[in-house]
Amino acid sequence: MYLKIIQLSLLITGIFSKLAYASAGDHSPYYQRCVERCDLINCTEDGKEFKEDRQPLILKVTLWNCNHECKYECMWRTVEAFHDRNWRTPQFYGKWPFIRLFGMQEPASVIFSLLNAYVHIKMMRKFREKVRPNSPLVWLWNVFFIVSVHAWFWSAVFHYRDFLFTEILDYTCAFSLILMNCYLMSIRLLHEKVSKYILTGITIVFLLFLMSHVAYLSTGKIDYGYNMELNISVATFSALCWFAWCFYNRKRQKYVWKCAIYLALSGMTLLLELLDRPPYFYTFDYHSLWHLSTAPLIIFVYSFAIDDCKYLRQKKIDADAKKMP
Template sequence: MIYTFFILILLISIVNYSLCSVGDRSPYFQNCLKNCRSSNCTEDGKYFANYEQPLILFVTQWSCADECRYQCMWKTVEGFHERNWQTPQFNGKWPFIRFLGLQEPASVIFSVLNAYVHLKMLKKFRRNVRPDSPLSWLWHAFCIVSLHAWFWSAVFHARDFPMTELLDYVCAFSIILMSCYVMLIRLLRNKVPRFVVVVLTTFFIAFFANHAAYLSMGSIDYGYNMELNILIGTFTAICWFGWCVYNRIRQPYVWKCAVFVALTGVVMLLEVIDRPPIFYIFDSHSLWHLSTAPLVILLYSFAIDDCKYLRKKEVEDIASKKEP
């Protein structure tokens, strides 16, 4: 059932992607862009010929060609609306009102919010969990990977360049892969020899490096990347959910993990919704970023309870071995 749900998301996303970019393909936009560049830009399109650019746009690296694309985008949107046509997309994205040079201000703010919540919950984790507790290191590693990914998410949504796009996709995949790694290490704890954990860790690092290298070769293979993320995410969700059901009596706190997995699947429906942004600021993708922030609190709450449980079991096992 869960697997079917994610496959549905994949298919709808592919259809949406194939129908996008009507705006930048329109003759109106292309003519506007050509006239704007010839009238205002240097030959390479980087600089303005007769215009002093605001400092904030210079800092956020808006070239003259970028400025022309932005202005022509809104003229094209206005032209579409005058003909009672739907709001078009441009290069696979809806039109957004920029703020302080940020292309998608809502997604930037909500990406930073996610990073902030991770950082706050890590501090809470450290206050409540002893440093020598089992798997404490694992959740620290997870937090570091997540903070790195949300940083590049904010950068990408601030300014969409080929390099920032690549880093966003690679780092988003790192969270998916790290979540799978955390799940396997937790479920296999004390069930496999230590060298198996070392081999598993090496495999995950090599797999991530290989995927990152593949995405960096020419244009990003969006379809393959999406399919791989859904496959790993589905596998992780199924394993976590099954483990929670199996341990629901012995470890009552696992409901937090089960609810986290379920709600993560529910909020992914926002990624399926492909509608023009509300006030040209809040699109479904930015709202998805917003919805993931409170789920982080639930996940770390589970992590705190689980590490406390593991430490308690470890202390009990040591004490039982000392008894005559």
């Protein structure tokens, strides 16, 4: 069920990304005429500067130029015109209309992305308090923490202002988090069974794979279909391996239920990504609510990490004791 939800979610995301320039709102003649008239009256020829600059400082800092302002104002006029005719709220460039707040295009998604980063920071502090720094695989969870916070930060930036640059960073960092989960799973399952040289080789392979994907996306032409399929493949493989490992160790390592419940609940929260309706109060859409729902699940991840590192430490102590004469 979890894997099917991932597939459906990424499929829908890919479809909507491809249709980002085929929305009813921005294709309506009313909207197009409104933007054209606004640009002509208020903007310079390149559409970037205002003929009379009265723009608040926060909007200048967040790079809202004259053409962007015209599109924002005309978006709401078009929404009102649609509602006057009892038509559904339209999308614009593949997105629902959101009320702008301090220059943020999607304020709820920004706040909830930062909330996820905050929970990671909070739980990592708890992890470092409870786990000795020389315990096995502590370094791995520290890397996981860095990658996660980095990904959620750029998610917030992308939802704050949607440019090609921020979109690429959001996509690459989101993939880095999925790939990090796969890497974490690989190292956890293999670190006691293979040599350090093999683990180093695995690390190099993952890094090269990530670098090649980042380089591919950085060309400026995002292949949404390829990116979707790659994310599905990596996420599916990781989930299968984690579930199998949890099932195999369910009696010997009682705490693995935390990992399993995290995977199951993550799958359930992804149902929110399958819903595509206008945002409540033009602020809270289902994508932002998905970000909100993932924040408390991070607690399960670090609780599992704490127990697992303690288990590995005790296992190492017992093994060293047996070696002593």
